[in-house]
Ligand SMILES: Nc1ncnc2c1ncn2[C@@H]1O[C@H](COP(=O)(O)OP(=O)(O)OP(=O)(O)O)[C@@H](O)[C@H]1O
């Protein structure tokens with residue numbers, strides 16, 4: 001067992017890049033299952049083998065005090081990654097690193113998925129730990145309300161130290177607090193939605209449990225996986241194809257001109 005780290009604090013800076021407010025999670029993810037699925041996508045990207053989701057029971061649901069937690073045993077984040085990757089909103093992952101891990105195709109790309117939590121809660125407590133060092137901070141939806149065209153820098157107070165003994169080697173836990181929905185969450189419905197979105201991709205690689213019950217294979221084949229992501233992927237591909245066609249066209253034109261000018 002290594003020595004416990006000395007407890008200390010650090011003030012991070014939350015950076016809001018570009019026109020992020022336009023696609024803020026608050027607008028995009030009002031459905032609880034969609035929002036939670038987006039956060040589970042981050043667990044997948046972190047290489048998690050297990051994701052434990054705890055949602056409040058219907059009988060004891062109280063939006064003010066009930067919490068939703070999502071915990072994974074993925075790679076977690078070191079202090080500087082929290083600053084450079086997590087706390088930059090609108091960071092394009094494709095520009096800053098590999099899009100596959102050993103065996104997984106990375107789902108994240110826009111640097112906004114974490115905001116999905118704000119579609120359903122006003123506060124997110126983030127605990128992330130790697131190699132025996134824990135970083136903990138709270139994000140409030142208010143932190144993100146910056147003018148549209150400004151590069152916002154919002155101070156975020158964090159505490160750093162050792163993770164509790166039962167936390168495992170690496171991982172991340174999100175606690176969604178001050179929930180927005182007045183009615184309790186449909187737990188079976190959540191399991192089904194997560195199964196539809198993840199069970200095919202995650203089969204044999206990542207287990208998802210909701211209140212300790214493992215999600216099942218979906219009854220129907222998936223037809224509704226990430227429509228928005230598929231759309232923007234297609235848009236990218238079409239744009240790329242367009243650029244290539246234009247380039248190929250101009251090369252052809254040059255060749256024709258050259259051929260014409262041959263003696
Ligand atoms: N559970 C997690 N474990 C480890 N790192 C995480 C976790 N969640 C987020 N991160 C880090 O924070 C970054 C930002 O996450 P976020 O979901 O906002 O964007 P993204 O996944 O890169 O793209 P997208 O907006 O398409 O989801 C991730 O790229 C990753 O580096």
Ligand SMILES: [Mg+2]
Nearest residue numbers: 042108113114
């Ligand atoms: Mg993501």
